[in-house]
Each structure stands twice: as C-alpha cells, then as structure tokens.
Amino acid sequence: MNDFLIYLIILSGSTYLIRALPFALFKRTIENKFVRSFLSYIPYSVLAAMTLPAIFYSTGNVASSFAGLILGCIFAYKGKGLTLVALVSCLGAFATELIIMLLG
C-alpha cells in the first residue's frame, strides 16, 4: 500500500494547494472576461461530466439507477436541498430494487 500513500499525497496535496495558494497569494481580481467565464462554468461542467453517464450505473442496476435519477431530478428541479435530493434518489433506487427482488 505504498501506492496509497503516494496517491493520498497527490490527492490531498493538490486539493489543498489549489485552494490555499490563490487564497494566500491573490491580491487582485481577474479581469479577463474569457477566463472569468470559463472559471464560472467549470463547476457545472465538471459535475455534469461526473454525473453522466456514471449515475446510470451507480447502483449496479440500470432500472433502480434511473428511478433514483428521475426522482433526484424532480426534487432538484423544485430547488430542494442537497441532503433531501440525495436521500430521495437513494429511496427511489431502494424501492425499485426491492420491487425487482420481490418480483424476481
């Protein structure tokens, strides 16, 4: 598990530096419009790429994943909080897997 230590250093070290360096050193604002726009879109594009298509297979079963995805989308669309949306997705997936198990 030497590998683990190296990975841990890269993972937590890069995450720390990317947060702390600009915070500690930055004294002025970015003026470039393109860079500002790019940086403001990055959080959304990262999360979208992480969610699709991984969420289809997240539970190991496409049907239950879709149930969770659809319920999650509905609650997120209604502007519910992070915890509630996450919980509802789980419940949707759980109910579907339960039904599949009982039918199977």
Add this chain to the structure above:
Amino acid sequence: MKLFLRGLRAGVPIGLGYLSVSFTFGIMAISLGFEWWQAVIISALTLTSAGQLAGISIMVNPMQYITMLISQLTINVRYSFMSVSLSQRVSPSFKGIKRWLLGFFITDEIFAVASTEKRIEPKFFLGLCVMPWIGWTLGTLVGGLIGNVLPPIIISSLCIAIYGMFLAIIIPPAKKSRPILIVICIAGILHCLFYYLPILREIPSGISISVCAILAAIIGALLFPIDTSKEGSDR
C-alpha cells in the same frame, strides 16, 4: 469568541449535509476495496466530494499518478476561483498564516455561506469550518465501518447519493440560466460519447472527465461570456 460561535452555528447545516454524503463515500470506498481508515484519512485530509470520488476510482489502478493529478486539478479548479473571490472579501486581519491554514477548508458550501458575510473575520471562518469538517470525516468513518454490515440492497441504493447531491447543485442554476444548462448538456453528452464510443472508451475516466469539462466550459465561455459588471450574481 462570539464570532467563532456564530460561525460554528452557521456551519451546522453544512455539517449535517456532509455527514450523509460522506457516509456513502465511506461505503463506496469500502466497496472498491479500501480499508475504513484509508477512507477516513482521505476525507479528513481532502474535504471534497467530487475530487475524492474521482480519486478513489483512480486509486484502484496502480501507478496512475499523472491521471490523478490532472483529474484533481480540473475537478478542483473551481476552488481557485472561490479562493480568489474570498480573498477580496476578508477582513484586513485575515492574512498570512491564517490564510494558509484556513484556505484548506474552502468548499462549495463553506464558500457559499462565507460569501454572505460583508467582511469575513478569521474567527468566524474558523467556526464555520468546524462542523463541516467533523461531519465529513465522521460520516466517512461510520460509512466505512458499517458499510460491511449493511445488506447489499441498502449499500447499492446509497451509492447513488453523491450523484443526487450533484444534481441538487447543478439543476437549480440550470433552471435560471440557459448558458449553464447548455454547458451542462454539452459536458454530459460529451462524456457519454467518451464512455460508449470505441477508442474513446479506452481513455481513463479521470482524464475524460477533465477533457469533457474543460471543452464544455470553453464552449460556454466563447458562446456566453459572462458580463463582468454582474459580479456576485454567480453563486
């Protein structure tokens, strides 16, 4: 002390939210073959959801150090933007070592709450960070420990939780802003192409996520540049 306590209280809802999501991170780490203490160390030292999730899926393969670095830099570049934004709003006493130490705690949610302050005092910020960090670490510990005990059907259902949280972060802004909606669609469709098409499929997901996210954000910035005068409207 009053400032610290006010921060502490402001961090409670974030901590509770983190507790539930990191619980599933702990379970996911265990299901990928990690030990519970490894999951806890990762959470305590990293304090991020998307980065850690991508991180553990890379760590199961040996020697993917460059992939790990590239994926973390892309996934987390948003923090730099938040850090810069926060650095403009802190009180004059918030400098030097305080920034180096407290910079560790800048997450999406802590950033969002801190941004509502007129002048961010170091004591307030320190208080604000306590509950989220405890929630994130403790949740991972509990998930990692009882992940083995829970029935498989519950574990598999919980694995969707972190994606549910992502939906809750990206869908409300997409409702309000067409450019954000389009950027999200481009990134999602691109990554599906990377996932399903031959050849592209061979690219490790840590890299393909970064490539798709960067491409989508560049397209967004070219098509819909954000008016600088509307400062502060974006999260």
